[in-house]
Every structure is written in C-alpha cells, then in structure tokens.
Amino acid sequence: MSVQALAAGDYEEINPGSLDRAHRYKLFTGTVIPRPIALVTTLGELGQVNAAPFSQFVIVAVDPGMLGFSIGPGPRGDKDTLVNVRREREFVINTVTSPLAQIVQHCGEDMPPDVSEVEVTGLGVLPSVHVRAPRIAQSRVQFECRLERIVEVGSAPNHFVIGEVLLVHIEKGLHEDCRIDTRRYDPIGRLGGRNYSRLGDIIET
Ligand SMILES: Cc1cc2nc3c(=O)[nH]c(=O)nc-3n(C[C@H](O)[C@H](O)[C@H](O)COP(=O)(O)O)c2cc1C
Numbered sequence: 001m002s003v004q005a006l007a008a009g010d011y012e013e014i015n016p017g018s019l020d021r022a023h024r025y026k027l028f029t030g031t032v033i034p035r036p037i038a039l040v041t042t043l044g045e046l047g048q049v050n051a052a053p054f055s056q057f058v059i060v061a062v063d064p065g066m067l068g069f070s071i072g073p074g075p076r077g078d079k080d081t082l083v084n085v086r087r088e089r090e091f092v093i094n095t096v097t098s099p100l101a102q103i104v105q106h107c108g109e110d111m112p113p114d115v116s117e118v119e120v121t122g123l124g125v126l127p128s129v130h131v132r133a134p135r136i137a138q139s140r141v142q143f144e145c146r147l148e149r150i151v152e153v154g155s156a157p158n159h160f161v162i163g164e165v166l167l168v169h170i171e172k173g174l175h176e177d178c179r180i181d182t183r184r185y186d187p188i189g190r191l192g193g194r195n196y197s198r199l200g201d202i203i204e205t
Contacts, residue, residue: 026192029055034189034197037096038069039104041125041133042084044113049125049134051117052081053096053104055190065165066148067093073156080113082150082159089147090131091163094139097186101196103138130166140171140185 016024029035035055042050056070071082085091096104107117118125124137128144135142145163153160174181188196 030192033191037190039094039096040081041092042081043088043133048116049118050080051107053108060162066162068160068162071159075110085161091145092133092135093143094136095141097140098188098198142169
C-alpha cells in the first residue's frame with residue numbers, strides 16, 4: 001500500500017511561540033489525539049477522595065513500571081491533585097472506558113479542595129492495597145502508584161508527575177497472560193475540547 005506524500009507547499013507553518021496560550025493549547029490538544037485518560041485519585045488533607053482526569057498521560061518506563069501525567073496550572077494556583085500528591089507521595093491511576101465519559105468530564109470541572117469529585121459524581125470506591133488513596137470501582141484497570149518524582153517543566157509551570165506502579169488491579173477476564181482483550185476493555189481517548197473517541201477499526205500490521 002502506498003501512502004500519499006504531501007509537498008512542502010501543502011503545509012502551513014505555525015510558530016507555537018507566536019500563539020497565545022489558549023490557541024497553543026487548542027493546537028496541541030486537537031492534534032495529539034486520541035489521548036488515553038488517567039483518572040487520578042488522591043487523598044485530600046481531610047481524607048476526602050479527590051478524582052481528576054489527566055490526558056497528558058504516558059508510560060514512562062517498564063523496568064520498573066512507571067506512569068506519568070502532566071498537571072498544568074489551575075485557576076486557583078496548584079491543582080488539588082498536585083497538592084495531594086506532594087503531601088501524600090502516592091496516588092492511583094484509574095483507566096477510563098466509554099461509560100465513564102460524562103463522569104470524567106464532570107470530574108474535570110474545577111471544584112474546591114474540600115469537595116470530593118467521587119461523591120459529587122456518585123462514583124464508587126474500592127480500597128487499595130499499598131496506598132491510602134482508594135481506586136474507582138467503575139474503572140476496569142487501576143494502577144496503585146508511589147511517587148517517583150515531580151519534574152517541573154516550562155514557565156507556567158507544568159508539573160510532570162511520575163509514579164512507580166506498585167500494584168495493578170485488572171478486571172477478571174480482561175486479559176490472557178497479560179494480553180489485553182482490547183474490545184472488551186472499551187477505552188476512550190480524549191480529543192480536542194469536550195470530545196472523546198472510542199476504538200474504531202483495529203489495524204493489524
Ligand atoms: C478528559 C480530561 C483530561 C484532562 N487532562 C488534563 C491534563 O492532562 N493536565 C491538566 O493539568 N489538566 C487536565 N484536565 C483538567 C483537570 O482535570 C482539571 O483542571 C481538574 O479540575 C483538576 O482537578 P483537581 O484540582 O482536583 O486536581 C483534563 C480534564 C479533562 C476533562
């Protein structure tokens with residue numbers, strides 16, 4: 001199969017530094033898609049469960065297993081997740097499947113630190129084994145993480161949070177020998193704005 005090549009004249013050049021933040025955000029989050037979503041649960045200072053989605057989310061290492069997500073500046077300063085991770089040094093990454101799209105969008109709204117997104121949205125929680133933050137019962141796969149480090153990036157600043165995975169909880173029947181049944185998993189990705197995608201055709205190579 002041949003892939004059509006574009007000519008140099010088919011492209012526009014955009015210097016990201018010449019854009020305002022809102023346009024840079026739109027350009028990046030509309031083109032780097034679909035992004036998997038980490039619904040991160042942390043414990044607040046008073047023991048309330050905080051849940052916030054982060055789609056700037058990636059596998060950082062496999063030996064040992066580490067996952068990372070990037071937290072941007074919040075409207076009131078540091079986001080609750082960052083404050084909680086700094087204090088508790090642990091968190092849970094709950095993966096997100098299609099029935100959770102609306103709830104995840106709701107969890108992404110700015111709420112005061114003493115308000116639990118879990119309670120507001122009616123999500124269920126299950127206890128974790130190695131960390132104090134609970135996991136989300138509607139999530140099919142959860143990663144209990146211990147903070148490895150927080151890397152400060154850029155001038156905003158953004159905080160890239162890296163966690164070592166201590167334990168993976170995976171719904172029974174979702175894998176065979178660690179090979180995931182992708183269709184059954186039914187993950188969603190974040191697109192630009194308030195849009196999400198499900199799996200389309202799977203391309204076997
Ligand atoms: C699907 C989705 C993905 C998001 N991804 C990010 C992200 O990667 N980084 C970020 O800083 N905010 C992201 N947000 C916004 C945060 O979830 C939002 O600021 C949230 O209120 C933070 O909650 P917290 O203050 O409880 O930590 C995302 C929102 C949604 C709905």
